[in-house]
Amino acid sequence: MFGLTRARRTAAAVAFGAAAAALPTAPSAVAAPRPVVGGTPTTTAEYPFVMQITDATGGQFCGGTLVAPTKVVTAAHCVVGETxxxxxxxxxxxxxxxxxxxxxxVSRIWFDPGYTDAVNGGDVAVLTLAKPMPYATAAYVSPTGTGVYAPGMTGRVLGWGTTGKNGGSSDQLRMAMVPVVSDPECRDSYGSDFVASDMVCAGYPSGGVDTCQGDSGGPLLIGGVLAGITSWGNGCAEAGQPGVYTRLASFSSLVTEQVLT
Known part of the structure; x- marks a missing residue:
């Protein structure tokens, strides 16, 4: 989360050398960012469904979740305008x-037709792959699975984003645990920008643990299922500014339509 745009996508054209770090610059970002902040290193063996979204040269700019062998759920703001x-x-x-x-x-890019920007909701996309991925898939929340969003439920977030203020992206996948924040508390933080029907917040009142730039599109796992998509926020890991995630239950039927086509 960063700047006025607040979306958590990283600029795509970033090359990694032996010790190089991804540049934390997002389109139209106006403030310095921070990746999973406060997390711990993990592996894709532990989370085989977590995907990197890259440009054609291999520069990672977002994350995603494999929900079927040829289907990856990510954030709309990661892929709008991409081919x-x-x-x-x-x-x-x-x-x-x-x-x-x-x-x-990628053979097809779909995103919610009502999407305009992350703050206005509908921040969900599905990528169709030309060939199946040989990895385990994640189950995703059903339209009726709203119980996973109960305040205090523990969520897991994963990504390769930046790990501290003005820092670079993490070369290794990271995971962090964050509690779900109630809708009234999230509205206190973000006012009318928070749309409860489309969004859910997660984080600690004191901050310190959060997703950040480069983590956009990655998973928020609650109760063993994909329940959210890293979307936006103000700053990263700041007190009173929890991460905002797409409330996937609200878009589950649309995702299923894409998975079945």
């Missing part, structure tokens, strides 16, 4: 600097 020829999905690669895993080409 299939310029987007790749990388699975089974724990380190951004690695060469292992599977690189998949």
């Amino acid at each position: 299939t020829g310029n987007v790749r999905v990388v699975g089974g690669r724990t380190h951004l600097s690695g060469t292992d895993g599977t690189v998949g080409e």
Whole structure:
């Protein structure tokens, strides 16, 4: 989360060398960012459904979740304006600097037709891959699975985003635990920008743990299912400014339509 745009996508054209870090610059960002902040290193062996979204040259700019062998759920703001020829999905690669895993080409990009920007909701997209990924998939929340959003429920967030203020992206996948925040508390933080029907907040009142730039599109897992998509926020890991995630239950039927086509 950062700046006035508040979306958590990283600029795509970032090359990794042996010790290089991804640049934390987002389109139209006006303030310095911070990745999963306060998280711990993990692996794609532990979370095989977590995908990197990259440009054609391999520069990672978002995350995603494999929900079927050829279907990846991510954030709309990650792919609006992109073409299939310029987007790749990388699975089974724990380190951004690695060469292992599977690189998949994208044959179709779908995003919620009502999407205009992350703050106005509908921040959900589905990428269709040209070939199946050989990794375990994640179950996603059903339209009636709203119980996972109960305040205090523990969520897991994952990504390769920046890990501190003015810092670079993490070369290794990271995971953090964050509690779900009640809708009234989230509205206190974000006012009318928070749309409860489309969004859910997660984070600690004191901050310190959060998703950040480069984590956009990655998963918020609650109760063992994909319940949210990293979307936006003010700053990263700041007190009183929880992360905002797409409330996937509200878009589950639309996602299922894409998964079945």
